[in-house]
Amino acid sequence: MVNIIIDGRKIKAKEGSTILENAEELKIEIPTLCHHKELSPFGACRLCTVEVKTNGKWKMTTSCDTAVDQGMEIRTDSDKVRESRRLSAQLLYYKYPTTAVVRDMAWKLGVEVSEDAKAEGHDCILCGLCVRACREIVDTGALTFRDRGLGRDIDEPRIEFDPKLCIGCGSCAYVCPTGYVKMEAVEDKRIIWDKVFKMAACKVCGKYFAPQDQLEYISKKTGVPLSKLYTCVNCR
Template identity: 40%
Template sequence: MAVQDEQKVSFQIEGRSYQGIREESLLGALRRYGYEVPSLCYHEAVSPYGACRLCLVEVQKGKRRKLTTSCNYPVLEGIEVFLDTEKVVSTRKMVLQLLLAQAPEARSVRELAEEYGVTDTPFKKDEGNACISCGLCARVCKEIVGADAIGFAGRGLGKRMVSPYDETNQACIGCAACVVVCPTDCIGLKEENGIRSIERWHRDLPMKNCKVCERPFAPTFQLNHFADQIGVEKSHFDTCPNCR
């Protein structure tokens, strides 16, 4: 996509000058220019949410310098960005301690924490939990899949990602995009005896067998939904992607 000149802005990262697109995600720009910034809840395909608080940077805008999450900070003319300053690193360590307490079962959190030398947390652990309540699954479900089948329930400490009423929601097409995108692998997918189960959303859907290789490849419900969406015959999805 060609970017019009008036949308381009110049800004600085660690003292170097760069051109960015006005109001794009700062984290997206940082990664495009090869800077490494950790994050769990960011995905370039969906809107940023600033939930995991790991993509912290310091941004100087005029005279003010502040700590901010870069995923939901817009690239603006003249800003100066500083990565891994003492303040950023110490705050990020604290965030990791909090995430360790919130989701002690999350391997990705433990690994990232270890990189920063954080091995334990002084906060009370939510034992057995692997979900960091970042909402990436729900954003993908809404913005990409268009199903909008899951969402947060409650708030504060009791905030949980659930399907409404914590029961089967007919809006869920069983595509498992949530499972793929989850940064802590906490949703879980099972495919057994031709049934795809996403236990967390209480969704069990029979799968269609490929006409050619006869192996089950996707839930019939999902394939019919896609066929309706793009306006093709249901038989369009009789064969799996490998045999097509």
């Protein structure tokens, strides 16, 4: 354990834990857009910025990917922190003015948002949640960032989808904060990233419950015979 101070409160924090995790424990609200507690940090949106005192000097850092350190002092609600978050939110809002989650966040953080514009957009804000969920939870790697590195056009949504690797589980659609990833159910089909998946029916209730490809993937990974997987959660 290490001793830290957040907003004047002295606490003991787990070594290796992040500032954000400790703030959440204390019920201190820090805005986030690219963070998910089950996924590795990415540091893309910078909305979670806080101030940290290092060698006697205060500096700004993102709280979702900064681990606490012995004696660390943190401010989560100073004027500088509020201004930094407002600027990050403003940048996002300029890029994606009609995307509801961005507009709402911008408004909450003090950005002037237009009353007339409708929040009908579903832009990809490059938060990377879908890519991380696909890689870290599902472990298929069907989604990647294209053209990473020098020369990448950072304004273009560049999520690359590999239909050969996708099993249609829909994790990316569940974690996407903007609705950019669409998942449709049409009769016995699921459509995601324009790929059509055949759904398997529960052998007890007859309802379609999972893509056939996903069941085959689980069977291969776990060694459970495929025939034992045709029961939905409700009928198990």
